[in-house]
Amino acid sequence: MPPAASEPASPVTYLNATRGVRAWLLTRDHKRIALLFMALVTLNFLLGGLFAMTLRVKLLFPGPFMIEPITYNRIFTLHGVIMVWLFMIPAIPTIFGNFMLPLMLGAKDLAFPRLNLLSFYIYAIGSLVTLWGMVQGGADTGWTFYTPYSTTTPTQIVPVLMGVFIVGFSTILTGLNFIVTTHTLRAPGMKWMRMPLFVWGIYATSVIQVLATPVLGLVLLLVAFEHAFGWGLFDPAVGGDPLLFQHLFWFYSHPAVYIMVLPSFAVMSEVVCAYAHKNIFNYKAIAYSSLGIAFVGFFTWGHHMFVSGLSTFDSGVFGVLSMLVGIFTAIKVFNWVGTFYKGSIDFRAPVVYVLGLLFYLVFGGMTGIAVATTSLDVHWNDTYFIVAHFHFIMVGVTIMAFLMGLHYWYPKMFGRLYPERAALVASVVIAFGFVATFLPQFLLGNGGMLRRYYSYPEKYQALHVLSTAGASLLFLGLATVLTYLVVSLRWGERAAHNPWGSKGFEWLSATPPPPSNYEELPRFTGEPHDYSTTEPQAVTEPGAPS
Amino acid sequence: MGAPGSGEVGVLATLERVLREVLYLSPAASTYAQRIDRLHFLIILTTLVAATGIFAAAGYFIVRYRRRPGVETTPRFTPRPWMESLIIGVPLSFFLLCFYLGFRDFVWLHNPPKDALDVYVTGKQWMWKFSYPGGPNEVNVLTVPQGKPVRLLLTSRDVIHSFYVPDFRMKQDALPGRYTSLWFEAISAGSYQVLCAEFCGVQHSMMRARLDVLKPEEFDTWLAEHRRGLQARQDGSGGLALPPMAEQGRLLTVKFECLRCHTVDGTAHIGPTFLDLYRRQEKLTSGDSVMADEAYLTESMMDPLAKVVAGFNPVMPSYLGQLSGPEAGAIVEYIKSLRSDQQQPIPAQGPTYAPSGQ
Numbered sequence: 001m002p003p004a005a006s007e008p009a010s011p012v013t014y015l016n017a018t019r020g021v022r023a024w025l026l027t028r029d030h031k032r033i034a035l036l037f038m039a040l041v042t043l044n045f046l047l048g049g050l051f052a053m054t055l056r057v058k059l060l061f062p063g064p065f066m067i068e069p070i071t072y073n074r075i076f077t078l079h080g081v082i083m084v085w086l087f088m089i090p091a092i093p094t095i096f097g098n099f100m101l102p103l104m105l106g107a108k109d110l111a112f113p114r115l116n117l118l119s120f121y122i123y124a125i126g127s128l129v130t131l132w133g134m135v136q137g138g139a140d141t142g143w144t145f146y147t148p149y150s151t152t153t154p155t156q157i158v159p160v161l162m163g164v165f166i167v168g169f170s171t172i173l174t175g176l177n178f179i180v181t182t183h184t185l186r187a188p189g190m191k192w193m194r195m196p197l198f199v200w201g202i203y204a205t206s207v208i209q210v211l212a213t214p215v216l217g218l219v220l221l222l223v224a225f226e227h228a229f230g231w232g233l234f235d236p237a238v239g240g241d242p243l244l245f246q247h248l249f250w251f252y253s254h255p256a257v258y259i260m261v262l263p264s265f266a267v268m269s270e271v272v273c274a275y276a277h278k279n280i281f282n283y284k285a286i287a288y289s290s291l292g293i294a295f296v297g298f299f300t301w302g303h304h305m306f307v308s309g310l311s312t313f314d315s316g317v318f319g320v321l322s323m324l325v326g327i328f329t330a331i332k333v334f335n336w337v338g339t340f341y342k343g344s345i346d347f348r349a350p351v352v353y354v355l356g357l358l359f360y361l362v363f364g365g366m367t368g369i370a371v372a373t374t375s376l377d378v379h380w381n382d383t384y385f386i387v388a389h390f391h392f393i394m395v396g397v398t399i400m401a402f403l404m405g406l407h408y409w410y411p412k413m414f415g416r417l418y419p420e421r422a423a424l425v426a427s428v429v430i431a432f433g434f435v436a437t438f439l440p441q442f443l444l445g446n447g448g449m450l451r452r453y454y455s456y457p458e459k460y461q462a463l464h465v466l467s468t469a470g471a472s473l474l475f476l477g478l479a480t481v482l483t484y485l486v487v488s489l490r491w492g493e494r495a496a497h498n499p500w501g502s503k504g505f506e507w508l509s510a511t512p513p514p515p516s517n518y519e520e521l522p523r524f525t526g527e528p529h530d531y532s533t534t535e536p537q538a539v540t541e542p543g544a545p546s
Numbered sequence: 547m548g549a550p551g552s553g554e555v556g557v558l559a560t561l562e563r564v565l566r567e568v569l570y571l572s573p574a575a576s577t578y579a580q581r582i583d584r585l586h587f588l589i590i591l592t593t594l595v596a597a598t599g600i601f602a603a604a605g606y607f608i609v610r611y612r613r614r615p616g617v618e619t620t621p622r623f624t625p626r627p628w629m630e631s632l633i634i635g636v637p638l639s640f641f642l643l644c645f646y647l648g649f650r651d652f653v654w655l656h657n658p659p660k661d662a663l664d665v666y667v668t669g670k671q672w673m674w675k676f677s678y679p680g681g682p683n684e685v686n687v688l689t690v691p692q693g694k695p696v697r698l699l700l701t702s703r704d705v706i707h708s709f710y711v712p713d714f715r716m717k718q719d720a721l722p723g724r725y726t727s728l729w730f731e732a733i734s735a736g737s738y739q740v741l742c743a744e745f746c747g748v749q750h751s752m753m754r755a756r757l758d759v760l761k762p763e764e765f766d767t768w769l770a771e772h773r774r775g776l777q778a779r780q781d782g783s784g785g786l787a788l789p790p791m792a793e794q795g796r797l798l799t800v801k802f803e804c805l806r807c808h809t810v811d812g813t814a815h816i817g818p819t820f821l822d823l824y825r826r827q828e829k830l831t832s833g834d835s836v837m838a839d840e841a842y843l844t845e846s847m848m849d850p851l852a853k854v855v856a857g858f859n860p861v862m863p864s865y866l867g868q869l870s871g872p873e874a875g876a877i878v879e880y881i882k883s884l885r886s887d888q889q890q891p892i893p894a895q896g897p898t899y900a901p902s903g904q
Contacts, residue, residue, distance in 0.1 A: 069748045142745050148722065149705040149746060236723025236848070237867050242706055243721070277613070278620045285630070307708065307743075308719045309726045312656045316649050323641035330637040337600060338625065340607035344617045347608060355608075359601045366593035369641055373589065373648035375582045378655065379715035382708060382743040443570035448712025450743050453751035457739070463570070532622035 013415065013512040028113035029515055034098035035413070036120050041095060042482075044086040044127060051079035053475055056437075056468040062458045069454040073140035074155065076452060078130075080143025085164050086127055088398045089256065092263035093209075094123070094174055096405050097202045099413060101178060103506040103513060104196045106187025106522045106538070111180040119173040126167030133159025142452055144253070147234030147245040151226040161224045168217045171259075175209030178202055189524035189538070196505050196528045197273075197286050201266020204290035208255045208262070208297065216252035219245065246308055250301035258297045260394050262290055264401030265332055268357055271404045272336050273529040274502035275346050275354070280529050281338030289328040296325045306377045315374050322372035329365050333358065344531075346500065349423035353404035356431035357397055364392030367442070385445025388438045396434055403427070403481065410485065411499050415512045416492030422484050430477035436470025503531055508538055562587070575738060576714035577731040581651050583715070589644060655716075658729035662697035663690070666791065666875045669700070669707030669720040672749035674740065677872065679879050681790040682772040686755040688740065690732060691765035697729040699840055701871035708743035711757055717743050723866060725844050725875070732759040795880025798873055802865065810884055817862060818855050824882045829856040843878045 010016065014031045024032060054075055058066050067075070098116065102109055110116050133139065137156035141149055150157055182203050186195070195203075223245070225231045232239030265286075273280050280286060302310055302318030310318075336358065345351065367389040371377050380386055410418050440463040441449075449460045456464070498507045505528060509517050518540070526537030565587050566573065574580045665688065666677040676688045690696045700709055700720040709728065710717035718728040732738075742753035760768055799805055799820075807816035818828070826838050831854045836842050845852060847869055850862035869877070 069751075073745075073748065073750075140747075146706060146745065152705065153747070236721075239864075239866055242723070276611075276620075277617070279622050281623065282625050282630070285633075306652075307717050308706075309721055309724070312653055315652060319645050319649055319652075320642075323638075323645045326641050327634060327638045331633060333600060334633040337604050337607070338623075338629075340604055340611060342621060342623060343607070343611045344613045344620050345608050345611050346613045351608065355601065355604060358604055359597055362600050363593060363597040366589070366596055369644055370586075370589040370593065373585065373644045374652035375648040375650075375655065376586055376589070378578075378652070378717060379582070379586075379712075381717060382710075447570040447572065448710070448739075448741065450710070450741055450751070452745040455751045530622065531620045534618055 011510065012514055013510070014515045015415070015512055017515045026117070028109070028117055030098050030102055030110050030113065030116060031413075031513060033116050033120055034095050037090065037094040037098065037123070040120075040124060040127065041087060041091050044082050045091075047131075048079055048082035048087055049475065049478065051075050051082070053471060055079060056471040058454075059456075059464045060461075060468055062456050062461050062464075064455070070140060070155075072454045073142075073452070074134070074138035077139045077142050077160075078134055081130060081139075081160060081164060083395070084143055084256070084260075085167050086123075086130065088260040088394060089171060090123060090167075090174075091398065091402055092267060092405065093178070093202060093205060094119075094170075096198075096267060096409060097174075097178060097205075097263065100409070100506045101181060101199060101202060102185065103509050103517055104199055104504070105182065105185055105190055106505070106508075106518065106524065107181060107185035108516050108518070110177045111185055112177050115173050115177055119170045119177070122173065123167055123170035126163050126165075126170060128163075129166055130160055130163025133157075133163055144249065145220070145223055145245075146249075147223060147226070147242050148236065148240070150223055151233075151235050153227075157227055158224050161220045161227075165217050165220045165224075168213045168220075171209050172213050175206035175213075178206040179210065182206075187522050187524060187538075189522075193284070193287075194524055194528060195287075197269035197280060197283070198266040198504075200287040201262050201269065201290050204294040205259055205262040205266070208259050208294050212252045212255040212259070212298070215248060216256075219248040219252070222248075243305070243309060246305055247301070250304045251298075254301040254304065255294075255297045257390075257394060258293050261397050262293060264357070264397045265290065267401040267405040267408075268332075268336060268354065270504055270529075271350050271408050272339050272354055273531075274408060274500055274504055275348065275351050276340050276343030277346065277501070277531045278339050278341075278343035278529075279527075279531055281335040281341075283527075283529070285331050286335050289331045292328040293325060296321065296328070300325050300372075303372050303377070306374055307381050319372060319374045323369065326365060326369050326372070329361065333362060333365075348407075348420060348500075349418075349427045350404040350407045352424065352427035352431060353400045353407070356427075356434070357400035357404070359431075360392045360396030360400065360434070364389060364394075364396060368393060380445055382451055383445035384441040384449045384451060387451045388441035388445060391438050391441070396438070399430075399434070403430070406481075406485065408500065408502075409506075410488070411495030412506060412511055412513075414489055414492075415495055416488050417495045417499060418488045418492060419484055422480065426477050426480040426484075429473060429480070433470050433473030433475075433477055437467050437474055438470070440464070440467040440470070503529055503537065505537065572713050574713075574715070575733055575736075576711075576716065577733065578651070578655060579713070579715040580733070581654070582648075585644070585647050585651070592640065655729070658697045658727070659695045662695040662729050664697050664699060665690070666872065666879075667698045667700045667709060667720065668703055668872050668875075669709065669742065669746075669753075670703040671705065671747050672742070672753040674709070674742075674753070674755040675872070677791055677875070678769070679791045679882075680773060687758060688755060689758045689760060689765065689768055691762045692732050692735045692759045694762060694765075695729055695731045697727055699875065700726050700728065701844075701875065703871050705746050706744045707746050707753065710741045710743040711738055712741065713738045714757075719744055722871065723848050725840050725878075727840070732757075735759045735761050735764075791876045791879040792883040793880075794873075795876035795878070795883075798869075798877055799880060802869070804877070807862070812886060814857075817858055820881050821884045822886050823884070824878075830854060831856050831858075831860075840878050843881060844874050847874050847877065 014029055058072055133156055136159055139157040139160040140155045141153055222233050226233045234240040234242055234245045269286055300318060300322045302314055303322045306315050371380050371389055444460055444463050497511045520540040522538040522540050524538045574583050664679055668675040674686055676684045700718055702720040702722045707720045708717050709720055714730050716730055718726050736759055738757040740755035740757050742750060809815050809819045810821055812819050812821040823838050827835050828838055829835050836853055848866045850864055851860045854860045
């Protein structure tokens with residue numbers, strides 16, 4: 001296309017190639033779909049966060065306050081359901097995975113662009129059904145839907161179950177799309193062992209999504225049937241087995257923890273290399289440990305059931321396997337820290353999030369070893385210790401990775417810079433607020449404070465107040481980030497092509513990328529994350545078939 | 547623990563007191579809590595040290611290797627095999643050590659001593675009921691002797707509940723339609739809080755009970771008084787209170803016509819005899835054998851065809867939904883009382899409860 005003669009026209013990017021609501025809502029461009037997901041996922045995150053704040057305010061007082069017990073129960077259920085299925089599971093894969101995966105592989109789009117759009121609408125419908133269920137009366141079972149309580153509760157649980165069931169299809173389709181894309185759309189020279197670590201992480205996640213999510217769909221459907229028609233599946237009063245539900249549910253939901261954190265690890269590996277300006281300590285260790293987690297993670301579900309009536313022998317088996325899955329995470333942690341060694345570290349907001357993620361992951365992971373220790377879990381199961389543990393490892397890690405990815409890729413996605421100083425302040429407030437929220441909850445758990453408690457013995461009040469104060473700080477930090485990122489969309493400084501000097505393959509395309517990602521098909525010649533040379537990592541092949 | 551007054555023990559005791567204060571952990575009130583609290587300290591301290599250490603190492607590298615102008619490239623670094631072995635070996639050894647130490651106590655927890663006092667516990671929305679085999683029944687107050695092993699046999703009448711005593715560091719889910727068990731030994735007399743740990747509905751957080759630990763002599767007096775009161779009430783007012791569990795179980799076997807197929811005199815009929823059935827090793831049609839403990843007897847009422855004793859036809863109907871949890875418990879107590887070597891029904895004696903898979 002010849003440039004306009006009169007004035008330097010702004011380059012054609014995926015953002016300005018076509019205009020109008022229709023062009024966005026019916027787009028098949030993976031980058032635009034990523035932004036559609038970003039809008040909806042962020043809305044859900046806000047909603048889940050508002051529920052969390054409501055819970056924290058109620059818990060300022062040990063007795064009845066502000067809301068009724070039934071309202072409290074509905075709110076903690078929706079907080080869990082929204083945060084797990086509508087925020088943490090889709091967040092990084094559907095936004096950054098969607099946007100970056102084809103760019104990193106040198107592809108023009110995902111393998112199935114229409115399926116990608118369908119995945120977005122399934123997600124939107126699932127979200128709406130869940131919210132509709134909330135308006136209809138809402139479920140009060142907790143996000144774990146334990147039977148036979150869930151099949152006998154008088155609340156409107158079926159719409160919520162169906163909402164999550166529907167969202168599951170979005171997860172499966174997106175995972176399938178990523179797997180096929182990784183296998184078939186790698187550009188010339190993109191060997192498996194040359195794939196950026198982000199791709200490895202997203203690939204491992206996709207495998208779990210495709211294998212585990214159908215089990216969740218099945219079990220949620222069965223709970224809905226028992227609730228609606230009285231089928232005797234899980235309730236012993238009508239011939240069912242209550243533990244069957246827990247086995248099926250955790251067979252999905254334990255791997256689901258890795259569906260949430262593996263994408264975070266994937267972002268972390270990219271960001272650590274980019275800001276340390278250093279090759280990853282051990283590429284293969286990071287890549288294979290993702291696959292290791294994806295595999296062993298399927299065989300540890302029983303550690304959620306040590307006090308449920310599992311046999312002693314089974315508890316032992318699940319206990320050992322749970323220790324093994326911990327080692328893969330430890331490998332990643334040491335590799336990230338090792339990457340900083342002899343690097344050239346550019347201290348910006350994402351590095352604060354890197355430090356936050358390391359702390360939450362090690363603390364959350366080690367307390368994971370603690371609760372996987374059979375004898376100690378007898379005390380900690382269902383207490384705030386568990387709540388604090390999984391908030392550290394799932395929520396803390398996911399939020400840190402989400403925010404570091406958002407800042408690192410913000411120029412790539414929007415062609416603008418965010419204000420660095422405000423970002424640094426907000427990142428410190430968030431990292432500190434998170435610790436202040438959940439560290440007291442570990443102590444509450446030690447003292448015997450139980451999760452899902454509307455009223456609690458008075459001796460726990462001081463720590464609850466501290467936790468609520470921390471949550472307010474966290475909320476303030478997140479609101480700041482949202483504000484300056486939205487403002488920067490229009491008023492942010494224009495970004496250079498590669499403002500961080502990153503060697504990530506996604507930066508090989510223009511910033512922001514044109515609709516087809518690469519004007520000319522790249523051929524990859526160098527290793528990923530290689531900062532030991534200034535040689536280009538890819539050459540373009542003019543006229544190559546695309 | 548060691549000679550009192552020795553300096554080292556004094557330091558350790560102070561350290562332990564400080565740790566308890568900092569970690570918000572109440573004093574250990576059961577023998578189980580005493581066993582596991584040390585491991586608790588070990589893991590939490592290691593967690594703190596590891597998290598801080600790794601955080602500090604990363605922080606140090608970030609300062610030490612901060613970006614300086616003019617640096618275009620960084621040296622490519624390939625780790626050596628010994629680093630890999632260290633990275634994997636050290637944490638894995640620690641994890642497996644935790645598993646070993648923890649599972650040792652977990653097995654101990656699932657093998658109650660033979661002389662444990664049995665108490666049947668029923669959870670329902672939103673209260674706890676405690677039944678002693680020879681009476682009485684109590685609601686929301688569990689009374690046990692100090693320094694004696696007590697075995698709880700738990701079930702639920704509706705949804706899943708979980709019996710939790712924070713000061714004892716113990717909890718066990720109570721499931722509808724089956725029995726689970728838990729045993730403990732209280733160290734000192736006093737009152738402890740019992741909470742429900744599994745979400746069970748609107749009043750979940752108020753499903754609280756009290757655990758009273760009495761000195762052994764006081765407990766004996768308490769039990770005798772409550773049984774006497776029971777007897778007096780039965781004699782006086784025509785049986786307002788429930789009879790002791792075994793007697794209640796006998797009445798239930800009549801009501802549900804169990805005795806049309808099962809005898810109590812040792813002869814086999816359509817089903818195995820109840821006499822000496824408790825703790826008998828039974829050969830099954832599948833070729834396996836099973837010990838007829840509380841769990842098996844309950845399962846046989848609820849799901850009779852799951853494990854059929856060899857030599858009998860699979861004809862027994864399920865009593866799931868007909869027998870409530872406490873009723874099934876009462877029938878088990880009745881079966882336990884039927885011993886050929888004793889004339890009188892004996893009070894419950896819980897021999898070693900071998901969990902399946904051991």
